[in-house]
Amino acid sequence: MINFSQLYTANIDSLLNFGCKFTSDREMIKDCIQDVFVKLYVKREELDSVENIKSYLFIALKNRLNDEFRHNSFFTDTDVDEAADHNTIYYDVENKYLNNESEHSNELKVQHYFSQLSPRQRKALNLYYIEERKYIEICEIMGMNYQSVRNLMHRSLLRLRGISNNMKVCAEAV
Numbered sequence: 001m002i003n004f005s006q007l008y009t010a011n012i013d014s015l016l017n018f019g020c021k022f023t024s025d026r027e028m029i030k031d032c033i034q035d036v037f038v039k040l041y042v043k044r045e046e047l048d049s050v051e052n053i054k055s056y057l058f059i060a061l062k063n064r065l066n067d068e069f070r071h072n073s074f075f076t077d078t079d080v081d082e083a084a085d086h087n088t089i090y091y092d093v094e095n096k097y098l099n100n101e102s103e104h105s106n107e108l109k110v111q112h113y114f115s116q117l118s119p120r121q122r123k124a125l126n127l128y129y130i131e132e133r134k135y136i137e138i139c140e141i142m143g144m145n146y147q148s149v150r151n152l153m154h155r156s157l158l159r160l161r162g163i164s165n166n167m168k169v170c171a172e173a174v
Contacts, residue, residue, distance in 0.1 A: 008037055011054065015061055022065045032064040052101050113163045121156035128153060 012033065019029030036057060114122055120142070127133045127141060138149050 004037065004041060007040075007053065011057055014054075015057060018058055019061060019065060022062070023069075028068060029065070032061060032068060035064050036060045051105065055098055055101055113160055116163050117156060117159060120152060121159065124149065124152050125156050125160075 015033050015036075016026070016029060019032065020026070023029065039060070040057075114125075117125070123142065124138060127138045128135075133141070135146060135149050135153075138144075139146050142149065144152070
């Protein structure tokens with residue numbers, strides 16, 4: 001269960017700073033942050049599927065600010081243009097952040113999958129995919145014949161696929 005006061009306290013400063021990239025109206029930013037947390041509370045049952053709550057908060061705030069820019073007529077064209085410029089600049093920053101988070105998540109998955117392989121399977125896969133060695137070199141390094149290395153690689157990849165499929169099935173069941 002999410003402790004909203006801790007979540008709010010841990011993220012309020014970074015959300016305020018992020019909101020300042022879009023507008024200088026701090027009161028509007030605070031109102032939008034409040035709206036995001038209210039929506040978050042209302043939809044808390046659906047949050048189990050959210051993997052990165054911090055990214056979720058930033059995206060929700062950006063979307064809420066954009067809604068404010070679109071729906072409030074008291075903004076001047078300059079404010080809207082300023083927000084559009086910031087959106088263009090920070091869209092790239094946000095995408096880079098989300099891509100980094102996704103890469104980190106994928107790295108953790110790979111580490112988890114690899115930890116479930118035998119040491120020989122890990123070594124063979126590492127030599128082939130990371131060190132980019134040929135099968136004949138792997139044979140020499142591991143002291144195995146060619147067909148045994150091929151079989152080991154095949155079993156290793158089947159094992160990884162099985163682990164990956166099991167994780168997907170477990171995730172869908174939740």
